[in-house]
Amino acid sequence: MKHILFALFFMGLVQSSNQQLSKRWDNGKRAKLEYQMTKIDYDWPSETTRQDFINNKSYIAVNNIISAIKVWRRKIFITVPRWRPGVPASLNRLVSKYGRGQSKPVLRPFPSWKANKIGDCSALQYIQSMEIDPNTNYMWVIDAGRLDIFTDNPRNLCPAKIVIYDLQTEREVDRYIFPNSVVSRSSNFLNDIVLDYVNGSVGYAYMTDTFDSKLIVFDYVKRISYFFSHKSMLSEEEGRSLTVNGLTMTISVTINGIAMASDFQYVYFTSVANFNTYQIPTSLLRNKSSTAQNFDASLRNIGRRKSQTAGLVYSSKNNMYFASLTTNAVLQWDAGMDAEFAGGFGNVSLRSVRQIARNDVKMVFVDTFGIDEYGDMWFTATKSHEYILNVIDISGKKGTNFHIWRYNLQPGEKSYLYNANRRTRF
Numbered sequence: 001m002k003h004i005l006f007a008l009f010f011m012g013l014v015q016s017s018n019q020q021l022s023k024r025w026d027n028g029k030r031a032k033l034e035y036q037m038t039k040i041d042y043d044w045p046s047e048t049t050r051q052d053f054i055n056n057k058s059y060i061a062v063n064n065i066i067s068a069i070k071v072w073r074r075k076i077f078i079t080v081p082r083w084r085p086g087v088p089a090s091l092n093r094l095v096s097k098y099g100r101g102q103s104k105p106v107l108r109p110f111p112s113w114k115a116n117k118i119g120d121c122s123a124l125q126y127i128q129s130m131e132i133d134p135n136t137n138y139m140w141v142i143d144a145g146r147l148d149i150f151t152d153n154p155r156n157l158c159p160a161k162i163v164i165y166d167l168q169t170e171r172e173v174d175r176y177i178f179p180n181s182v183v184s185r186s187s188n189f190l191n192d193i194v195l196d197y198v199n200g201s202v203g204y205a206y207m208t209d210t211f212d213s214k215l216i217v218f219d220y221v222k223r224i225s226y227f228f229s230h231k232s233m234l235s236e237e238e239g240r241s242l243t244v245n246g247l248t249m250t251i252s253v254t255i256n257g258i259a260m261a262s263d264f265q266y267v268y269f270t271s272v273a274n275f276n277t278y279q280i281p282t283s284l285l286r287n288k289s290s291t292a293q294n295f296d297a298s299l300r301n302i303g304r305r306k307s308q309t310a311g312l313v314y315s316s317k318n319n320m321y322f323a324s325l326t327t328n329a330v331l332q333w334d335a336g337m338d339a340e341f342a343g344g345f346g347n348v349s350l351r352s353v354r355q356i357a358r359n360d361v362k363m364v365f366v367d368t369f370g371i372d373e374y375g376d377m378w379f380t381a382t383k384s385h386e387y388i389l390n391v392i393d394i395s396g397k398k399g400t401n402f403h404i405w406r407y408n409l410q411p412g413e414k415s416y417l418y419n420a421n422r423r424t425r426f
């Protein structure tokens with residue numbers, strides 16, 4: 001089963017062309033490259049510790065890649081997925097180390113090294129993503145509990161869980177362990193999370209499981225979890241061939257990107273290997289008794305995109321942002337405009353889509369987004385395709401690999417969670 005999953009997941013290099021990359025810097029006026037890294041390194045307690053980790057293969061630089069980004073009060077949180085062995089810490093803060101007149105961005109394990117210890121189920125095992133609620137200053141972290149999931153020998157060390165940290169104290173304030181019947185201990189790929197506000201506080205969290213093709217619901221009040229499965233969460237034939245900067249791979253990645261509307265009425269989701277974009281009402285997700293037939297009847301395919309995509313994010317001004325992986329670009333869907341046209345969000349379709357940023361060298365494989373409390377949208381460009389195809393070059397000869405961008409949204413445009421406590425109060 002594990003082997004089949006892996007084989008299905010990435011079937012490898014199909015073709016590589018020597019296409020000359022455009023060196024044109026066409027970021028759009030509002031996008032700024034904040035950090036770039038050739039390889040991922042950490043803020044080690046000492047150089048000796050770093051050497052020890054290298055010697056016993058607990059740090060294998062080439063297996064480290066960045067994925068999710070969330071920013072809170074100018075602190076930048078970054079995940080390093082434990083897809084392959086040798087990732088010393090999965091949840092981190094980006095900090096700058098100064099030496100010899102230069103500053104170098106490195107990752108400092110969050111909240112600590114100990115909290116990222118492999119094999120300790122009270123600690124974080126593999127974090128793909130997280131969400132920060134600016135109303136409570138809580139960070140919601142999803143932990144798949146499994147390691148090395150992109151290898152032939154995944155290690156199913158711990159059950160999947162949600163861990164909540166209060167960022168003001170950097171203390172854990174809550175955790176929820178998923179039952180195996182909801183999030184499988186041996187096959188899950190817990191990928192992304194959004195929060196749902198009801199009557200002034202967080203009522204639910206919705207998560208995607210990219211291997212088991214599930215939309216998982218955590219009812220925060222009742223402290224129960226359940227999930228929905230539907231064919232919309234799978235890959236499709238046309239979506240399985242993905243070409244990024246001349247490298248083509250065959251993928252079968254299912255439900256991945258998820259976004260919550262700022263009025264908390266609808267959730268949007270996409271699969272990587274699928275061009276369709278789906279909308280489902282939260283009223284259905286909030287109800288544990290909703291059946292598969294209810295799901296099918298309430299689901300809307302709002303339109304096909306021109307490219308595969310990964311993470312999604314929705315803003316307080318009814319814009320949804322996502323990547324166009326095949327064109328090294330970020331797109332904006334103006335859902336508000338389309339809702340006016342359609343006579344409500346319940347009838348919208350993906351019409352008003354435009355490119356807001358593009359860069360063929362440093363905006364390659366845009367993965368996830370996070371909007372901070374100042375209205376800056378941060379996103380990672382990770383060259384995931386090169387990592388997966390084992391052709392990523394961390395020597396520096398082919399330039400930098402990991403890029404962190406900050407995009408200045410329109411004045412007053414914030415995260416979907418902005419003022420959610422006040423806006424949803426009964």
Ligand SMILES: *[C@@H]1O[C@H](CO)[C@@H](O)[C@H](O)[C@H]1NC(C)=O
Pocket residue numbers: 049052053056058
């Ligand atoms: C590798 O070495 C470091 C530093 O001594 C230690 O903390 C860690 O537990 C070791 N890991 C393994 C898997 O032996």
Ligand SMILES: *[C@@H]1O[C@H](CO)[C@@H](O)[C@H](O)[C@H]1NC(C)=O
Pocket residue numbers: 198199426
């Ligand atoms: C929100 O509060 C109102 C008034 O107290 C109540 O009727 C309603 O059931 C609440 N909604 C939820 C989902 O808890």
Ligand SMILES: *[C@@H]1O[C@H](CO)[C@@H](O)[C@H](O)[C@H]1NC(C)=O
Pocket residue numbers: 287288289290291294
């Ligand atoms: C939840 O869904 C079930 C099954 O469709 C339905 O019978 C029930 O009325 C729903 N509950 C609410 C509160 O909508």
Ligand SMILES: *[C@@H]1O[C@H](CO)[C@@H](O)[C@H](O)[C@H]1NC(C)=O
Pocket residue numbers: 342343344345346347
């Ligand atoms: C969609 O539009 C139709 C009229 O064209 C309307 O009857 C229906 O209520 C709308 N649905 C939603 C969910 O807004």
